Amino acid sequence: MPHPVTGLSLTSLFVKNDYSLDSISELGDLLQTGMQAIMVDLYWNEFTSVWQLCPAPFPQNVTYNSNDKVNVTWNNVMYTCEYGFTTDNIMSIIQSYLESSNTNFEANFLHLLFNLKSIHYEKSNLTMSLENIYKPNSLSNIMGNSTLNATVTPIASYIFSPNVLNDYRSKVSLSSSSYESYYNRSDIIMPTLETVLLSQYKRILVNVLSNDVVSSPREYSISDADRNLIFFNTTLPTSVKSATEAGPYCKEVLTPSNKSEKYDNLSLTTNFDYVIDSNSNRFDRNSVQDFLRCGLLPIFNATSYPVDNKNVSDVGDIFSSFAPYLFWSWRAGQPSVSNGSSTNNSSRDRDENIKASYRCVVITSNGWKIDDCYQEYQIACRNKSAPNDWYIPYSNTKTYFDVDRNDCPNGYNFSLPRSSTEMLSLMSAIKEQDAQYPIWIDLNDITISNCFVSGGPYAQCPYQKTVTTTRFVRMIAPASVICIIVFGLVILEKLLRKNHIQSNRKRYWKKTLAEYYSKNDYEGVPS
Known part of the structure; x- marks a missing residue:
């Protein structure tokens, strides 16, 4: 099942049918804030045989300056x-x-989505005038790409x-880890996100x-x-649902079920399912998280x-308000830790201790x-x-640091959901087995703050290495011992050295100088 992401239709940026570079000025900022999909309507211009963003053709000689904005009309609609x-x-x-x-550390995976459309006309004697207006002439500067692959x-x-x-x-090797082998049973084999980003270097x-x-x-x-x-x-099955169609679908998927095949079917179905809203049925913060989770x-x-009883139209403000809800995994506002902002020293120390211990992750009902x-x-x-078969030991409660491999039955290990479907199957198992939220999952950022890893409390962050006190001592011990030995030898050499040649040379020159001054006794300062 593909990794859920959230995106934006560029059409929503072209306010009042204004198709210009100014209209997409916020696109870069939206990508920086975590938007991972961009939907673009591409128009095939039958007059010029190029792909363009403007839904209308440009009349010939309308302008020769690429920065000019012009009013154009097509199918009784005016565009700028x-x-x-x-x-x-x-x-x-x-x-x-x-x-x-x-x-x-920063690499993520984006979706660039195209809707292909036509600027079409039926060629006949009645449409010859259209060609005279819109067909380019020898002076025209045709803007756009003639092929889809050239576009990207x-x-x-x-x-x-x-x-x-x-x-x-x-x-692909079918004899890889059992986790990957399970997903390789799918009719359409897909690499993991880690493979795509960090091995194939595709984004x-x-x-x-x-x-x-x-x-x-x-x-x-x-x-x-x-x-x-x-x-x-x-080449890759894709479906598109409206927000109206997606509601009942998600309600069914999010309903807990003790039938593991329900989640297995979801996990092994490799297709991209997009849900696109409209002005008549818009996302809200809860529905968008439900869509991601299913x-x-x-x-x-x-x-x-709708945001806090107001209608918000600025795209940046929209994504800022929706951002805490754009995860299938984290509940809104998470992850977060105490900011330790107390002014009192004892309070600050206490807050820092609390902050230091709040490094482990549990799953809750939301x-x-x-x-x-x-x-x-x-x-x-x-x-x-x-991956969709979970067991929660009933009477075995532990601190995160005390969890041991023997705490899970044979064939099971302490783990975490790695997809939205695995999370749904875990939440279903929690309900079926009468377990109580919260429940530990194998995720923490103990070694490096804000680098969440699995593998227990001593798992290392793959993006930044840590050096423990013990390891640091082991690293510097050999060099320290050698330095101490060399320093000791230098001291011994200074204290115990006897150089007879140097001693005799000093006595000789003292005697020679004394004899010279006794024979040449000056008064005053020699000139």
């Missing part, structure tokens, strides 16, 4: 379009973000493409959500070069959203949260070969 505003501007923003965040070429090195996927499938997937290009002699034909770089529904990928497409590692709770044990 910047002549030189193309997909290259969008790719530049995405490329800049990918380059700035291309580190092990600026970010091609970062793209997780069908070719990359096929190469992975040809090399973005380009997926065509819909292809509404009108069939005509001037339509765009998808080429092999396009299929090698971009996913279509034939495996859907929400795309914000409305022009305003998501993960930070808790005190020294609290005693039940623990979540997962079947090593079946």
